[in-house]
Amino acid sequence: MSCRGRFAPSPSGPLHFGSLVAAVGSWLCARHTGGQWLLRMEDLDPPREVPGAAANILATLDAFGMRADAPVLYQSQRRAAYDAAFAVLRVDDHVFPCWCSRSDLAATHGLHRDGRCVTPPTTDRPPAWRLRAPDIDVAFEDAVQGAYRQNLREDVGDFVIRRAKGIYAYQLACVVDDAFQGITEVVRGNDLLDATPRQIWLQRLLGLPTLRYRHLPLALDAQGSKLSKSDGACPVDAARPLPALRRALGFLGVPASDAEQPAELLAHALAHFDPARLPRGAGRHVT
Structure with a gap:
């Protein structure tokens, strides 16, 4: 069966390698089934947002050959939907x-x-x-x-x-938006594995479908630390997408090629992709 997947970055900085792995993994899993791949910008927390980061992330994904099948969903524009879900939970005394x-x-x-x-x-x-x-x-x-x-x-x-400032937490917003976008499978980093039971419980309380989940190993640096924007991980270079794209595919255990364009490299990877061969474990060192 075809699936409907998504990549949902937060605009707290430019796209880095760890996020690229999640983007490529989710893109491959969706496309492998002939399904759709969507984008969601998780811009719920204005103090953490870096000006221009959302546009930069979208431009970088485009340079890497990954284009969504629907307009980008911005969580900052979804307050009414979160209010409605919160009202249901409040009425039901949850x-x-x-x-x-x-x-x-x-x-x-x-x-x-x-x-x-x-x-x-x-x-x-x-x-x-x-x-x-x-x-x-x-x-x-x-x-x-x-x-x-x-x-x-x-x-x-x-x-x-x-939160006390009125900002909805990630758990609720994620569940509401996955249902709204018709997502059937979530592919993301292993750091969110322990958040999944909370999201499944919220899905049950709100009468929403439970999704399939694939949690990929985290990309680790030489010291074994997670690559993340908060830790100053180097952003990927949109002007030179092929090196980082090849590394991301290698990290995911997908054969790369000598293709000279991102779209060609992704097409080759998709033709040789088997989701059953995705690497397991909490994290993997980037080589």
Whole structure:
């Protein structure tokens, strides 16, 4: 069956190699089935957004030969959809206001497990809103990493879905937008594996379909650290896409070629791509 995949970067800096791996992996998995590949810009958090980063990321993907099958979805324009989902959770009593600070939760290692706020309400600042985490195991079969199970209450606790400043958290926005875009399979980095049970639980509460998931190993530097924008990872060069594209394909275990254009290189990779041969494990060193 064909799938509908997506790549959803945040505009907190230019595209770096770790994100390129996720983009290429999601593109290959969608195209391998004859399906569609979409883009979503996760620009929910203005303080973290770098001016011009969204346009830069889109231009870089275009230079690398990856073009979406629909207009880009911007989360900054989706407030009404998140409000509607939040209203459903509130009516069904799945969420509660919380004034707890990090210091309040220090004794429980930052986890909130009470299903209600244990800090007296205050008018000095608005509350965050948390989703009650039940004492249940959420399990799923990741197509790359295998079986994964997480107890929501013990491993995660009551988690924030709307911050005190009114910004919706990634978990809620991701679930709402995946359903809106008709996504059937999510291919992304292994750093989001432990977020998946929370998203599956939200899908159940909101009556949304549960997706297929593939979590790729993270790209690691020589010291074993994840390559990320927050750590100053070098951006890929849109003016010279072939070297980074070949490295990304090699990282994913896909044969490359001596093609001289990104589109040709991707076409060759797609013809030899087998999702069952994607590398497993938490991370891999970039060579």
